[in-house]
Amino acid sequence: MRLPIRLRGVLLAMALLLAATAVVPVLLLGAAEGGGGGVVAPAPPFNSSRVKAVSWSPRIFVYKGFLSDAECDHLVRLGKDKVRRSMVADNQSGKSVMSEVRTSSGTFLDKRQDPVVSRIEERIAAWTFLPEENAENIQILRYEHGQKYEPHFDYFHDKVNQARGGHRYATVLMYLSTVDKGGETVFPTAKGWESQPKDDTFSECAQKGLAVKPVKGDAVLFFSLHVDGVPDPLSLHGSCPVIEGEKWSAPKWIHVRSYENSPDMEVETEGCTDKSQYCAQWAAAGECGKNPVYMVGTEGSPGQCRKSCKVCDS
Structure with missing residues (x-):
């Protein structure tokens, strides 16, 4: 059975509206923090x-x-x-x-x-x-x-x-x-x-x-x-x-x-230096363990205080 043209137009508009506002798959929030059962939210x-x-x-x-x-x-x-x-x-x-x-x-x-x-x-x-x-x-x-x-x-x-x-x-x-x-x-x-x-x-x-x-x-x-x-x-x-x-x-x-993937990163990581005059002070205060992303860095992204954190050869 063919639907009237006007009704087909209404259904098509509704379908486009639903597609434009469709919610993407849900994410599990909090799972990375080790807590039991994260919050499921779109x-x-x-x-x-x-x-x-x-x-x-x-x-x-x-x-x-x-x-x-x-x-x-x-x-x-x-x-x-x-x-x-x-x-x-x-x-x-x-x-x-x-x-x-x-x-x-x-x-x-x-x-x-x-x-x-x-x-x-x-x-x-x-x-x-x-x-x-x-x-x-x-x-x-x-x-x-x-x-x-x-x-x-x-x-x-x-x-x-x-x-x-x-x-x-x-x-x-x-x-x-x-x-x-x-x-x-x-x-x-x-x-x-x-x-x-x-x-x-x-x-x-x-x-x-x-x-x-x-x-x-x-x-x-x-x-x-x-x-x-x-x-x-x-x-x-x-x-x-x-x-x-x-x-x-x-x-x-x-x-x-x-x-x-900067070509200069390899040169930067060859040496063992601090990029701030406060690095030794921060390291003594335990920042190498408390804030490792900034102090030590991550793979391919060296931190600011690698020397004071003793993660490279001086």
Whole structure:
């Protein structure tokens, strides 16, 4: 029996709608932590209709609901007991140093650390159209009251960090918690930022540029380089001080070339050096065991304090 044309059209529209909103296979959250029976929760499907361009100079996009609540909570659990004072790259030497410019705490996860992390990394590659091997490990950041990151660039000024994978081309910043007030990501030199509507729910810091509020599950994608590979000075950005609440976020930096298989990595690992003047102090405090990803490193990704952690020949 042939269905009327109008009814066939309605059924076809319903089928397309269901396909577009179909939930991808469920993930087992918490299994990697050794707890009994993880939480079964669906990973949100990739849905380009949730992406909004908020600036073209620089290129900035916001994806509403990029992560599920369960995924956000899982990433926080992975990093909560390992976060340590965040570092910045020195513009001359390229070494990681402490600075009042950045007062958050952070730690790095392993790539493909568990099924949840793997699926998030795959989703980032699908959104950005950039290969997973070009990306650094996901970092977990915690900002408590008053903590911030002054405006800075994600591309490098030193040749040391550029040697591995080249400049950071794009950043995907995932929000793992909603901040009651403050903690916005601000772009103070974005063109036309003055026209962004703002009310008193935005902090004073956020009033001085194009600002994105940290909302749990949302993600921001912005490009630090122009399409021709030239650094974009308009990509200057910072994290406003947290005024009320606590901010958890997870940046993923993506380079112009492979970060995992850089030809310079072999040269880098031949020697036995520390990349920070604080390495001996951190090692004495037990950081080699508490924060091994940062201090020692992982396969193909050497850490910052290999000499002080005594994992290589001096």
